[in-house]
Amino acid sequence: MLNLRFLPVWQRNFLVWKKLAIPSLLGNLADPMLYMLGLGYGLGRLLPDIGGVPYLNFLAAGTVCYSVMNSATFETLYSAFSRMHVQKTWAAILNTPLGLHDVLLGEWIWAASKSLLSGIAILIVIWGLGLQADFFMSLGLLPVIVLTGLCFAGLGLAINAISPNYDFFLYYFTLAITPMVLLGGVFYPPSELPDWLKVAADWLPLTHAIALARPLVLGHLPHDMLWHAFILAAYGVAGFWAAFVFTRRRLLR
Amino acid sequence: MPATLSLKDLHKRYGEVEVVAGLNLELAPGTCHGLLGPNGAGKTTTLRLALGLIEADAGSIELLGHALPGEASAARTRVGVVPQADSLDPDFTVRENLLVFGRYFGLARREIEAQLPALLEFAGLAGKADTRIEALSGGMKRRLALARALVNDPDVIFLDEPTTGLDPQARHLIWQGLRRLTAQGKTLLLTTHFMEEAERLCDRISIIDHGRLIAEGAPRELIAAHVxxxxxxxxxxxxxxxxxxxxxxxxxxxxxxxxxxxxxxxxxxxxxxxxxxxxxxxxxxxxxxxxxxxxxxxxxxxxx
Missing domain, CATH: 3.30.70 (Alpha-Beta Plaits)
Structure with a gap:
């Protein structure tokens, strides 16, 4: 299974993306930027510093993770569903020597690549505004972005595999993505939550992504680094595995 | 010469229904073999089994000397498939469709580029290399699907209802293409609902129903034997x-x-x-x- 046969699948998606690269990047950038700048400046002015930093600086890391999550999720839900279900692209590829694991691996790494671009775009804004405490420390965000992208791409592919239509994705957004955005620590430290909600937030992968990203922006090493990385990897791998099982049941039976 | 494809006592069950129920089929090299049957007779399931996409409950499958589904990937490097549903990439031009598809077979861009003119000529799409898919007519799309199935220069081509939904002119063009392929020594396995098409193109025909072979022979033999x-x-x-x-x-x-x-x-x-x-x-x-x-x-x- 460890070979480069997934690469043509990745290349296919890249070739499509290249045609619409500019609007796609702008789209990826606009939404998180508006959150970060609108809330950071607007709300930030009314708030005291959090842990000694202005609200905008606090918000920066959350915005990176939120943007990466969104990008990986949209790619593996709507875009992947079009390829799998509407355009029958996957079925066509399965008639070639490639197997389902090659297709899914290509899609997984593609979605992570695309979300890496989204993350880097936000990171450039952060650097531009000088929101990071230490430039070299903030480079540590890159592996966090990759891991977060793989995590949410894996989960997204699993949801894609069991989805009967586009409308189904709304459940995932309502039941998983929105709670993560609101409880995972994008807008405030999860330590502010009551205990019972904190327990819930601890189960959410976005919480762990932000637990890694925020200290790196604010200039210190995260606590329990390996634990957070492990949680993200575990969600991603479990999602990918579920995606494989359910997509096989869907397409190859 | 050994059979290009050999299905022996093949069984495939979905829940209560045995979709393929003890099917035997031999595909002789260099022939066009028709697989006929009413809707739900098990044609598409048979094709998917023969490609190693799904596993049989019992029986054996050998495709181009490879035992399936274990060696499916190796076997499929020598196979072309024209699927029932158009699965061309709508985001791409004609040329890009062929380039991208060739890469799935591990072909280098150069190799694919080299045979592009011949493929486009074969499909009657010369001059359309940079046309987007949505600008093609139904017949052109089917011909492109056929050209795409040839991108790896396969020994055997599976065609699942290649002319469904086409007007007579477009159908005749596809038929000419298929005749050229058999003349080149390719082996074809064709499912169709058009008996006229099967009668014209196929050297041998298998009629299946309820997952079983109910008659087999050359078109004329079948007519002489049964009506x-x-x-x-x-x-x-x-x-x-x-x-x-x-x-x-x-x-x-x-x-x-x-x-x-x-x-x-x-x-x-x-x-x-x-x-x-x-x-x-x-x-x-x-x-x-x-x-x-x-x-x-x-x-x-x-x-x-």
Whole structure:
């Protein structure tokens, strides 16, 4: 299974993306930027510093993770569903020597690549505004972005595999993505939550992504680094595995 | 020469339904082999089994010397597939579709570029290399799907209803293409609902129903073996009453379908003479064809 046969699948998606690269990047950038700048400046002015930093600086890391999550999720839900279900692209590829694991691996790494671009775009804004405490420390965000992208791409592919239509994705957004955005620590430290909600937030992968990203922006090493990385990897791998099982049941039976 | 594809005592069950129920099939190299059957007879499932996409419950599959599904990937490097549903990439031009697809076979861009002109010429799409898919007609799309199936220069090509939904002109173009492929020594496995298509193109035909092989042979052999040489179709208000009274005298076998009567006979002269005296009945005299065989063997009931 460890070979480069997934690469043509990745290349296919890249070739499509290249045609619409500019609007796609702008789209990826606009939404998180508006959150970060609108809330950071607007709300930030009314708030005291959090842990000694202005609200905008606090918000920066959350915005990176939120943007990466969104990008990986949209790619593996709507875009992947079009390829799998509407355009029958996957079925066509399965008639070639490639197997389902090659297709899914290509899609997984593609979605992570695309979300890496989204993350880097936000990171450039952060650097531009000088929101990071230490430039070299903030480079540590890159592996966090990759891991977060793989995590949410894996989960997204699993949801894609069991989805009967586009409308189904709304459940995932309502039941998983929105709670993560609101409880995972994008807008405030999860330590502010009551205990019972904190327990819930601890189960959410976005919480762990932000637990890694925020200290790196604010200039210190995260606590329990390996634990957070492990949680993200575990969600991603479990999602990918579920995606494989359910997509096989869907397409190859 | 060993068979290109050999299916032995193949079984595949979905829940309560045994979709493939002990199917045997041998595909001789360099021939065009037709797989016919009503909807739900197990044709598409058979194709998917033969490609190693799904696992059989029992039986053995050998494709180009590879045991399936274990060696499916190796076997599929030498196979081209024209699927039933158009799965061309709508985001790409004609050229990009072929380039991207060739890469799935591990071909380098250079290799694919080198054979692009020949593929486009074959598909009658020369000059359309940079056209986007949505600008192509239905016939052009099918031809591109055919060209795409040839991008790896396969030894055997599976075609699942390649001409469904096409107008006669487009269909004839596809037929010419398929004839050129068999002339080049390629082996074709073709499923179709058009008996005329099967009769024209196929060297050998397997008719399957309920997952079993019910007849096999060259088109002419099948016609000779299963139906009388002549068919007279009779239409008119009292065609059916006429059938009850007189048909047996003139023909060996007679079938009523609505208001139409199908009379099968080896010697139609007496029947035609009798019909000449009955101007209120319209009739059509024609040689028996594969559709008559198909309907006799699989029945006239609708399948969905």
């Amino acid at each position: 009388e040489a002549h068919v007279v179709e009779i239409d008119g208000e009292d065609a059916t009453t006429w059938c009850d009274k007189l048909a047996e005298r003139y023909c060996r076998r007679c079938e009523r379908v609505g208001e139409t009567l199908f009379c099968y006979t080896a010697e139609p002269q007496a029947l035609i003479a009798a019909l000449e005296g009955m101007p209120h009945l319209r009739y059509l005299h024609r040689p028996a064809n594969l559709e008559d065989v198909f309907l006799k063997l699989t029945g006239r009931d609708l399948r969905d």
